Amino acid sequence: MLRKKDEQSEVVKEYIEKHQEDLYRLAYSYTKxxxxxxxxxxxxxxxxxxxxxxxxxxxxxKTWMYRIVVNESLNYIKKQKKYVSDDAVLESIPxxxxxxxxxxxxxxxxxxxxxxxxxVIILRFYExxxxxxxxxxxxxxxxxxxxRLYKSLKVLKDMLGTEIRG
Amino acid sequence: xxxxxxxxxxxxxxxIPKQLNSVVESAIERAMKQKKxxxxxxxxxLYAAASVSxxxxxxxxxxxxxxxxxxxxxxxxxxxxxVTFREYEEEKEGYHLKINAPAIEGIENKALEKRINTEIxxxxxxxxxxxxxxxxxxxxxxxxxxxxxxxxSYFTINVDxxxxxxxxxxxxxxxxxxxxxxxxxxxxxYYNINLDTGKEITITDALGADYKKVIADSIKExxxxxxxxxxxxxxxxxxxxxxxxxxxxxxxxxxxxxxxxSFDKGEIAPPPMxxxxxxxxx
Numbered sequence: 001m002l003r004k005k006d007e008q009s010e011v012v013k014e015y016i017e018k019h020q021e022d023l024y025r026l027a028y029s030y031t032k033x034x035x036x037x038x039x040x041x042x043x044x045x046x047x048x049x050x051x052x053x054x055x056x057x058x059x060x061x062k063t064w065m066y067r068i069v070v071n072e073s074l075n076y077i078k079k080q081k082k083y084v085s086d087d088a089v090l091e092s093i094p095x096x097x098x099x100x101x102x103x104x105x106x107x108x109x110x111x112x113x114x115x116x117x118x119x120v121i122i123l124r125f126y127e128x129x130x131x132x133x134x135x136x137x138x139x140x141x142x143x144x145x146x147x148r149l150y151k152s153l154k155v156l157k158d159m160l161g162t163e164i165r166g
Numbered sequence: 167x168x169x170x171x172x173x174x175x176x177x178x179x180x181x182i183p184k185q186l187n188s189v190v191e192s193a194i195e196r197a198m199k200q201k202k203x204x205x206x207x208x209x210x211x212l213y214a215a216a217s218v219s220x221x222x223x224x225x226x227x228x229x230x231x232x233x234x235x236x237x238x239x240x241x242x243x244x245x246x247x248x249v250t251f252r253e254y255e256e257e258k259e260g261y262h263l264k265i266n267a268p269a270i271e272g273i274e275n276k277a278l279e280k281r282i283n284t285e286i287x288x289x290x291x292x293x294x295x296x297x298x299x300x301x302x303x304x305x306x307x308x309x310x311x312x313x314x315x316x317x318x319s320y321f322t323i324n325v326d327x328x329x330x331x332x333x334x335x336x337x338x339x340x341x342x343x344x345x346x347x348x349x350x351x352x353x354x355x356y357y358n359i360n361l362d363t364g365k366e367i368t369i370t371d372a373l374g375a376d377y378k379k380v381i382a383d384s385i386k387e388x389x390x391x392x393x394x395x396x397x398x399x400x401x402x403x404x405x406x407x408x409x410x411x412x413x414x415x416x417x418x419x420x421x422x423x424x425x426x427x428s429f430d431k432g433e434i435a436p437p438p439m440x441x442x443x444x445x446x447x448x
Contacts, residue, residue, distance in 0.1 A: 009201060013194055020190045025180045034183045041186070042193045049197030103173035110173065125170045126177040156170070 009052035015061050016045055022127070023069050029122055030073035030115065040076050044069045063136040066127070070119055070137055077115055109159045117152040120145060246272040246361050248329055248339050251283070252290065260301035261321045265290055268327040268339065270357075275364030282357055282366075286341065289355065290325065293343060297323055321347040330418040330426075335361050338418040340428075351431055352441060356416050369415055372425045373446065381415075381427060382406035384446045385434075401435045401442075424448065 016023070020041070027040035048068050055064050110121050119138060123129040129137070135145045251269030256262070267290045273279040304319055324344045331338035336358065343353040358367040373380050382404060389401045404411065416428045429435075429442040 009198070013198075016190060016194065020186055021182050024182055024186050025177060028180050029177070034181070038183065038185060038189050042189050045190055045193035046197045046200075049194055050200055052201075103169065103176055106169045107173040107176040110170065121170060122177070125168070126174045 008055060008058070009049050011058055012048050012052040012055065012061065012065075015065060016048065019062075019065070023065065026066065026069050026122065026127070027073050029111065029118065029126075030077055032111070036076060040069065040072045044072045047072070060136070063129075063133045066123070066129075067137045067139065074115055074119075105160060106156070109156050112159070113152055113155060117148055117155065120148045121152050121156075124149060246270065246274075246337050246359070248327070248332075248337065251286075254290075254294075256294070256297070258298075258301060259315070260304055260318050261297050261323065263294065263297050263323045265293065265323075265325040266327065267325060268341065270337070270359070273337075273359060273361070273364060278359070278364060278366065282359075289341070293323060293325060297321075319347070321345065330356075331358075331421050333421055336367070336419050337361060340416075340418060353430060354416050354428055354441070356418050356428070358417070358419050367419060369417060369425070372417070372419065378406040378412055381412075381444075381446060385427070385444045388444050399435075400439065404434060420445065 023044065024037055024041050027044070028034065028037040031037045031040060044065075048065055055061065110118060113121060116138070120134055123134045123137060124131070131142060131145050131149070135142045138145065248268045248270050250266060252265060252267040254263070254265040254267075256264075267286055269283045269286060270279055300321065301318075305315060308315060308317055322345070324346075325341065326344075327339055327341045329337075329339045338356065338358045340357075341355040343355070345351050345353070358372075359365070360367050360371070369377050383406075385404050389404060393399050393401070411434070416430070417425050418428070420426050425446045427444045427446060431437050431440050434442050
């Protein structure tokens with residue numbers, strides 16, 4: 001029993017080490033500054049290891065881990081109670097790539113979505129997650145995820161004044 | 167074409183700070199340590215290593231019985247109450263410590279409220295520190311006597327509180343620090359607050375300037391009665407001139423308005439008599 005638990009935390013540890021950059025990006029898309037994103041990652045990693053034995057099936061490690069990070073991020077936002085402005089988000093990005101330059105308004109619009117809607121968009125389009133998995137991460141049911149997805153797309157469309165998906 | 171999917175490039179270009187790896191590694195290390203100490207508590211036979219389990223609930227759990235009794239009374243001023251402020255448990259090789267510490271809130275005199283709460287905090291800290299020191303001392307003694315740490319004696323400390331009076335005018339409560347080693351001792355600390363004036367009630371407020379005589383007369387009389395009823399009871403001589411009785415007088419205000427004087431074990435009677443209370447009737 002003890003051994004299994006230890007193995008479990010080893011697996012979680014390996015996953016975290018391998019995917020720490022993904023976890024950081026996810027956190028950053030909520031906190032919008034690196035210091036707080038590091039805090040969120042730190043707290044998430046700590047909780048994940050301490051609770052590693054609560055992960056029932058190791059196959060679900062990604063959704064499980066993302067859920068922890070999303071929860072921590074949302075907690076962070078709640079605590080901050082302020083909407084972080086997105087002004088500085090794109091400063092360090094090279095503009096040579098025309099495709100990227102075209103994407104900036106879209107990316108910025110995504111960042112302005114209300115956190116729950118943003119979560120769905122980030123997980124779906126940036127993390128390529130299935131809607132079922134997004135439901136697991138956000139602890140909601142599939143139809144809620146679908147509703148949020150459609151709502152996000154509509155809000156984005158309104159913000160950008162154009163069709164998002166052609 | 168999917169414009170959102172395209173903007174993923176931007177998402178992926180979020181700069182990764184250099185410290186990320188060390189932050190992650192230190193969080194992992196901290197968590198692993200935490201897990202280990204947890205395992206030790208679950209397996210108490212590992213007595214060689216000190217095992218620490220800390221439970222800290224910062225939430226405010228209001229005392230139900232008290233809250234109800236207060237809310238029933240139409241109170242004009244603020245609602246003063248005693249709440250559980252701190253629950254703490256510590257399990258070590260040489261002792262078990264459990265603290266259920268109160269705090270007061272809703273007292274109009276904020277300075278007094280703060281002072282009492284700080285005082286309670288300091289007292290709790292002292293209790294914890296004292297427990298650790300005592301364990302150390304016990305260990306040292308064992309080594310001196312050439313015994314092994316396995317023979318370490320165990321003591322328990324249990325701190326809890328009790329509300330004695332919760333009318334809309336007076337708030338009286340006691341903190342009991344019960345320590346068991348070979349014997350059990352309970353050290354009491356009383357707080358009495360007049361909610362009208364927002365001040366702590368002194369014994370002079372309660373019984374007047376000649377309180378010593380009032381108390382002494384009443385207690386002497388009560389001792390006589392008690393011994394008459396139970397010939398095996400025994401008390402030390404109580405005298406209004408015996409300074410030490412009045413130095414740290416512990417009392418609370420009963421709901422009927424009477425003052426109740428309380429003595430720790432061994433203070434006014436031989437220790438087997440336990441805690442002793444005397445209600446001073448006016």
